[in-house]
Amino acid sequence: MSALAKNPDRPALREYVPGELRCAALRARLVALARSDWAGIAEAAWDSPSWKEAAHEYHANRQPRRNPDDPGIVRARRRLADDVSFKRAWHEINAARLHGQAAQTRVEALVFGLRNGLAALPKNPDRLRWLSELNAEQLKAVCRRVQNFNPEIATPWSSEEVVALITKWRELHA
Numbered sequence: 001m002s003a004l005a006k007n008p009d010r011p012a013l014r015e016y017v018p019g020e021l022r023c024a025a026l027r028a029r030l031v032a033l034a035r036s037d038w039a040g041i042a043e044a045a046w047d048s049p050s051w052k053e054a055a056h057e058y059h060a061n062r063q064p065r066r067n068p069d070d071p072g073i074v075r076a077r078r079r080l081a082d083d084v085s086f087k088r089a090w091h092e093i094n095a096a097r098l099h100g101q102a103a104q105t106r107v108e109a110l111v112f113g114l115r116n117g118l119a120a121l122p123k124n125p126d127r128l129r130w131l132s133e134l135n136a137e138q139l140k141a142v143c144r145r146v147q148n149f150n151p152e153i154a155t156p157w158s159s160e161e162v163v164a165l166i167t168k169w170r171e172l173h174a
Contacts, residue, residue: 075092079092079093100135101133101134101135101137101138102130102133102134102135102138103133106130106133107130107134107138107141107142109126109130110127110130110131110134110142111142111145111146113126113127113130114127114142114146114157114165115149115153115154116154117155117157117161118157118161118164118165121165121168128168128172131165131168131169131172132169132172132173134169139165139166139169142165143157143162143165143166146161146162146165147159147162
């Protein structure tokens with residue numbers, strides 16, 4: 001319910017303007033719009049000084065294009081070649097991203113596997129492989145996590161067990 005209808009002292013808008021007059025005014029406006037030179041209006045909009053100024057400002061302030069010989073662009077074009085499979089391109093992208101470190105999922109799997117203690121490490125060859133993939137920073141993080149295990153879930157590791165884990169990591173990296 002509109003505010004006009006709520007106030008009994010004020011008549012509704014349709015009482016001010018008769019219906020046939022409203023329709024005639026609307027019809028006249030539609031006819032004027034239909035007769036407009038839309039091509040001319042569009043041309044005038046393109047020639048508008050504000051449009052030209054905005055276009056010049058954009059081109060003046062945009063960053064220069066990258067050099068087509070940029071190694072990143074060359075690598076991307078090589079990966080988009082027709083003879084490169086999706087699997088190969090995916091491997092190249094992820095290998096470059098993870099260069100020198102293990103994937104976070106591998107770190108999580110290793111920590112999960114180490115909940116049973118150091119004796120669980122040689123029981124599963126995947127755990128040894130995951131340990132070998134760690135870099136020094138990731139190894140430090142794993143050592144902190146195994147020492148801070150929640151006692152309700154797994155026994156926290158002692159310093160001697162952590163030293164043994166580091167020794168094993170060094171053997172794998174030798």
